[in-house]
Amino acid sequence: MNPFESASLLEDARTLDKVVGPVRSATRGVLRSALLRDLLHGVWLGHPLHPVLVQVPVGAFASAGVLDALPGHERSADVLVATGIASAVPAAAAGLADFAEMHEQQQRVGVVHAATNAVALAVYSGSLLARVRGGRRTGRLLGYAGLTLIGVSGYLGGHLAYRQAVGANHAEDVPHLVPPGWHDLCAVDDLGPDGEGRLRTLGAGTSAVPLLVVRRGDQIDVLSERCSHLAGPLHEGRIDVEAGCVTCPWHGSVFSLDDGSVRSGPATAPVHAFDVRVDGGRLMVRLPNAG
Numbered sequence: 001m002n003p004f005e006s007a008s009l010l011e012d013a014r015t016l017d018k019v020v021g022p023v024r025s026a027t028r029g030v031l032r033s034a035l036l037r038d039l040l041h042g043v044w045l046g047h048p049l050h051p052v053l054v055q056v057p058v059g060a061f062a063s064a065g066v067l068d069a070l071p072g073h074e075r076s077a078d079v080l081v082a083t084g085i086a087s088a089v090p091a092a093a094a095g096l097a098d099f100a101e102m103h104e105q106q107q108r109v110g111v112v113h114a115a116t117n118a119v120a121l122a123v124y125s126g127s128l129l130a131r132v133r134g135g136r137r138t139g140r141l142l143g144y145a146g147l148t149l150i151g152v153s154g155y156l157g158g159h160l161a162y163r164q165a166v167g168a169n170h171a172e173d174v175p176h177l178v179p180p181g182w183h184d185l186c187a188v189d190d191l192g193p194d195g196e197g198r199l200r201t202l203g204a205g206t207s208a209v210p211l212l213v214v215r216r217g218d219q220i221d222v223l224s225e226r227c228s229h230l231a232g233p234l235h236e237g238r239i240d241v242e243a244g245c246v247t248c249p250w251h252g253s254v255f256s257l258d259d260g261s262v263r264s265g266p267a268t269a270p271v272h273a274f275d276v277r278v279d280g281g282r283l284m285v286r287l288p289n290a291g
Helices: 003-011 014-030 034-041 055-068 074-099 104-132 136-163
Strands: 183-187 197-202 209-216 219-224 238-240 245-247 254-256 262-264 275-279 282-286
Touching (some): 003 104, 014 074, 014 104, 034 074, 055 074, 074 136, 104 136, 183 209, 219 275, 219 282
Antiparallel strands (some): 197 209, 238 245, 254 262, 275 282
């Protein structure tokens, strides 16, 4: 087996669920405020906040490692280690917020990623303590041990982001699958009562795009049907006609029926809102900037 495929084994390691469950529950217990969760998820930023925040501790620790190898830069290295430790706290908070709303295979990898970071942080804390007490050699050795752990954690983070698509926009492909112009979607009489989400499919085959259709009196809303967070089926979610929104049934992301924008995370990217018109009793839809 390719040694770099080892992270895939973690995905199905059910023994990790004994750790995943308590960590998830504790995180959700602490992050009860929707405002705080949205802040940490990065809803306001338009994409996950965690990858942005980790640049500071990783950069500080890596820079400290370089300066530790150069004579005369001990004080600067010490400051960078302290900076890395301090900045790791908000980065970890954002990561835990995302972790609590992942699928189980992602959480298994995520809990090992988090544990590796925690051990690295403890090692760096020991490094800083040794430096303060004058143990320069011990401080450097612990610093390089911590940097090695950060590298392992980075590999697992890459697996989460690029192999398991954590934080990716799962609605990004829609404009590339929908041809430009107006398309006949369905008969208006088939939409059902107000406030009921209906699943309709635009196109066929590999280019088929599932859509959520909601009637609100004289208004009809059409959104791309897969939640941008982890592709949850929005037509199975709760429709709030008065608030004009739909809630994903998987992880609770809330989207506006008017324009698909995110009202509450963990989703950070909007879903796509289609233009709508009725022609001869048929519902016609068009996606701006499609194709």
